[in-house]
Amino acid sequence: MPLLEVENIDVFYGDVQAIFGLSLTIEEGQTLAVIGANGAGKSTLLKSIAGLCSPATGEIRFNGERINDVPPHRRVPLGIALTPEGRRIFPSLTLEENLLVGAHSKRSGHWNLATLYDTFPLLADRKNRLGTNASGGEQQAAAIARALMSNPRILLLDEVSLGLAPVVVEQIYSALPAIVEQGTTVLVVEQDVNQAMKVSDRVQCLLDGRTVLEGKPSELSRERIASAFFGI
Amino acid sequence: MQWANAIVQGVILGGLYALLAAGLSLMFGVMRLVNLAHGALAIVAAYMGMVLVNKTGIPPFATLLIVVPVMALVGWVLQRTLLNTALNRQALAPILVTFGLAVILQNLMLELFTADNQSIDVGSLAGASIQITPDIAVGVFPLITFVVGVFVIAALQLYLAKTTTGRAMRATSDDREAAQLMGIDHRHIYALATAIAVGLVGLAGVFLGVRTQFNPTFGDVTLIFAFEAVIIGGLGSLWGTLWGGIILGVAQVVGAQAFPSSGVLLGHIVFLLVLAFRPTGLFPKVVNG
Numbered sequence: 001m002p003l004l005e006v007e008n009i010d011v012f013y014g015d016v017q018a019i020f021g022l023s024l025t026i027e028e029g030q031t032l033a034v035i036g037a038n039g040a041g042k043s044t045l046l047k048s049i050a051g052l053c054s055p056a057t058g059e060i061r062f063n064g065e066r067i068n069d070v071p072p073h074r075r076v077p078l079g080i081a082l083t084p085e086g087r088r089i090f091p092s093l094t095l096e097e098n099l100l101v102g103a104h105s106k107r108s109g110h111w112n113l114a115t116l117y118d119t120f121p122l123l124a125d126r127k128n129r130l131g132t133n134a135s136g137g138e139q140q141a142a143a144i145a146r147a148l149m150s151n152p153r154i155l156l157l158d159e160v161s162l163g164l165a166p167v168v169v170e171q172i173y174s175a176l177p178a179i180v181e182q183g184t185t186v187l188v189v190e191q192d193v194n195q196a197m198k199v200s201d202r203v204q205c206l207l208d209g210r211t212v213l214e215g216k217p218s219e220l221s222r223e224r225i226a227s228a229f230f231g232i
Numbered sequence: 233m234q235w236a237n238a239i240v241q242g243v244i245l246g247g248l249y250a251l252l253a254a255g256l257s258l259m260f261g262v263m264r265l266v267n268l269a270h271g272a273l274a275i276v277a278a279y280m281g282m283v284l285v286n287k288t289g290i291p292p293f294a295t296l297l298i299v300v301p302v303m304a305l306v307g308w309v310l311q312r313t314l315l316n317t318a319l320n321r322q323a324l325a326p327i328l329v330t331f332g333l334a335v336i337l338q339n340l341m342l343e344l345f346t347a348d349n350q351s352i353d354v355g356s357l358a359g360a361s362i363q364i365t366p367d368i369a370v371g372v373f374p375l376i377t378f379v380v381g382v383f384v385i386a387a388l389q390l391y392l393a394k395t396t397t398g399r400a401m402r403a404t405s406d407d408r409e410a411a412q413l414m415g416i417d418h419r420h421i422y423a424l425a426t427a428i429a430v431g432l433v434g435l436a437g438v439f440l441g442v443r444t445q446f447n448p449t450f451g452d453v454t455l456i457f458a459f460e461a462v463i464i465g466g467l468g469s470l471w472g473t474l475w476g477g478i479i480l481g482v483a484q485v486v487g488a489q490a491f492p493s494s495g496v497l498l499g500h501i502v503f504l505l506v507l508a509f510r511p512t513g514l515f516p517k518v519v520n521g
Contacts, residue, residue, distance in 0.1 A: 150415060
């Protein structure tokens with residue numbers, strides 16, 4: 001049984017439809033990258049899985065159970081954690097407090113303050129800094145660590161590389177193997193195609209709210225990805 | 233020396249204002265909700281204390297053991313039913329709902345207790361005072377109120393800073409949606425914040441009822457003083473609220489010393505000056521989310 005199944009969902013923002021009949025499946029332990037241009041529906045997809053958006057039609061199943069009507073705060077105890085676009089670090093809390101809030105659901109597992117400081121050394125040095133004063137890279141690392149504090153079964157990463165220097169992006173992605181090693185399923189949304197190809201077992205490319213291409217990174221040529229990405 | 237006395241009395245009065253404003257400050261800080269029924273709820277608590285003292289004969293301080301939990305429960309139910317729904321509508325909804333609530337409460341009290349002035353009888357404590365210098369004496373009860381006010385602000389601050397739930401409250405205040413992604417049920421956090429806030433209103437209301445004469449319409453002026461304390465101190469800052477209360481108290485008492493019939497007016501003027509020149513208050517929260 002796949003860990004997560006998204007089946008034929010339509011998602012709207014008011015009257016505007018963002019996702020059209022989208023389906024997606026991830027097996028436990030897999031890393032799936034969803035790529036696509038701005039407005040392709042990638043973030044909306046992740047928000048729907050985390051519960052911030054609700055699909056008008058279709059079904060989302062986690063571990064075989066339909067979760068369409070489960071509110072976001074109840075999805076965290078099930079093992080779903082989202083690192084949202086723009087990181088959304090709590091500005092008036094220190095980075096360590098941000099991490100502690102991430103443990104609110106009290107799921108136990110490998111990840112705690114000590115193991116996360118080990119995996120993200122830059123956080124250990126900056127733990128007493130207020131969220132608002134942290135750099136983009138520190139905020140992104142803290143946002144991922146905060147999501148991991150709930151010891152999720154699936155980690156949803158939205159646009160990790162956005163607005164960060166390439167060297168910082170490398171640094172943050174270098175933590176991914178340690179996360180996957182714990183058996184955590186990862187769904188990465190990226191505009192940075194190279195980064196997405198490098199870390200994932202499978203790639204799914206969206207265009208205007210629909211899947212236009214999917215496959216293993218090794219089987220997809222640059223040309224096919226480029227044409228799917230831009231819809232040409 | 234009479235100026236020094238006025239300042240001391242003003243500071244002590246400020247403790248009552250801070251106590252009255254603590255709940256208002258907390259509710260605004262956690263959910264950006266201005267509770268216009270705050271003053272009316274304080275007067276409800278004052279009447280509750282009065283009835284308990286008159287009917288059962290228990291000492292006024294003992295009524296707190298009943299009034300505070302009852303008011304906290306009222307706050308919890310209020311948030312779970314009316315206010316959480318109102319917060320999901322546009323920005324004006326919570327203001328209208330709490331305003332309506334204030335009107336209803338005031339009229340209910342008029343119906344039950346008439347418009348006559350009342351107060352809670354604390355016996356000899358009401359007149360007791362301590363001589364500090366030959367020219368300055370402070371009332372024992374106002375001093376107790378001041379100490380309780382400072383203690384409440386400090387305890388609330390500690391609760392928000394150090395406890396898991398307090399941290400969740402601050403996180404929810406910063407970013408409600410991100411807090412939901414951490415598994416925090418914001419409706420529960422809000423209900424808890426309002427329970428604490430209205431419980432504190434209960435505490436403040438009983439102290440107010442001992443200290444001054446009150447009637448059902450007294451909620452309006454109570455709300456205004458509490459509101460001024462919050463604004464002077466800076467929205468969302470609890471220590472700011474304590475300072476705001478003290479500044480307001482000093483302005484009123486020193487003002488009355490200079491212009492005997494215009495003390496309250498001077499308090500308002502200080503408030504307006506702060507609003508004009510430091511709209512974020514004198515001690516704003518360091519971070520704006």
